Amino acid sequence: MALAGAVRCWRPGAGPSSLQMQALSLHMSKTAMGASQKDFESAMNQVKLLKKDPGNEVKLKLYALYKQTTEGPCNTPRPGVFDLINKAKWDAWNALGNLPKETARQNYVDLVSDLSSSDSSSQVKPETDRKQPGYETLVVTSEDSITKIMMNRPAKKNALTIQMYREIMLALEAASKDDSTIIVLTGNGDYYSSGNDLMNFMNTPPGEMEKEAKNGAILLRDFVGCFIDFPKPLVAVINGPAVGISVTILGLFDLVYASDRATFHTPFTHLGQSPEGCSSYTFPKIMGQAKAAEMLMFGKKLTAREACAQGLVTEVFPDSTFQKEVWTRLKAYSKLPRNALHISKQSIRNLEKEKLHAVNAEENSVLQERWLSDECMNAVMSFFSRKAKL
């Protein structure tokens, strides 16, 4: 039945305000009256083919216009207060007043035509077409209310260069203001990320080590600060092994989904360094003192299942179905009421924010010293000379 098509997927929800209905009437009075009965029937069929749910407000408009076209002005009794759905429908129809049937028919046809064109333009485009411009080291895309930030240096295992830290901060800043509900960080290729690019320590001219260490600590403070302050749900989609800072900041995410191929490695002592990303605080809280020490002090590498058992990872998926399962889950979550989700995130985080910033500052001041140590220099040199791989 046409009506069923017009209001398919109908659920109770906010009906249109009287202002919106007035605007609709105004639009309708401006519309030329040329649609035939055949155009109307074809529009009714088109509604059934829409791929994207147009939302309750539009469905109410369609319903009202359909009723006005087929039955004329509303003259049935108003449904009772508890019959929410029928009351909203009645209100929408009644708001059309004495609008002539021909005008209602024309407006129905115009509305369906607008919906059909936006429906076809909203169909899934290849990722390259949806890529946001302005990033060299990331691929940033937005779809289904999810902004995905993908580290894109697969040949170097997504090791984080200075430019990448900066671009991730920019992408997070933009995502905090866009209309997305959920933000995802993931990696391109076989690794999630091999952590800090050890070349970041190699390009310093002699005599400028202290200055560079200070600049590095400031950059790191700001980078980790962005994760502490990020206002929306943040999800890590760990597609493969993760090392160093890409692991430590996971304690600041809301969900961590991992492929069963992923591993989690924080070899700070081996590198003459110390924990960052607030992990000196979040890891003992998440997994207990003993397990945190094993990772952060002794560099124990965890499998995805071990990390899940210790609370660092939310859920592990088989690698063969990882992307499909995770994205299905995230698309469902992205339909949750956006404001409620963001408020919950902020309530949880606000309790800890001050503490996390203090931990971040302390960790960075220790690291700034560590980067100048012989232990750290030797470990970095040794990585590049391939004398000792971790």
Ligand SMILES: CCCCC/C=C/CC(=O)SCCNC(=O)CCNC(=O)[C@H](O)C(C)(C)COP(=O)(O)OP(=O)(O)OC[C@H]1O[C@@H](n2cnc3c(N)ncnc32)[C@H](O)[C@@H]1OP(=O)(O)O
């Ligand atoms: C602003 C400063 C902030 C600082 C914040 C501090 C953070 C702390 C950390 O993150 S500590 C962790 C640092 N990361 C590492 O120590 C990992 C080093 N890499 C490895 O151990 C290995 O590369 C591997 C185990 C990740 C992968 O080994 P595999 O044998 O599979 O692959 P390759 O070693 O051949 O790697 C392919 C190319 O990628 C380069 N590369 C990988 N990771 C890094 C890295 N972290 N830094 C620099 N370069 C990296 C590697 O050199 C190869 O390059 P090539 O093809 O040119 O040889």
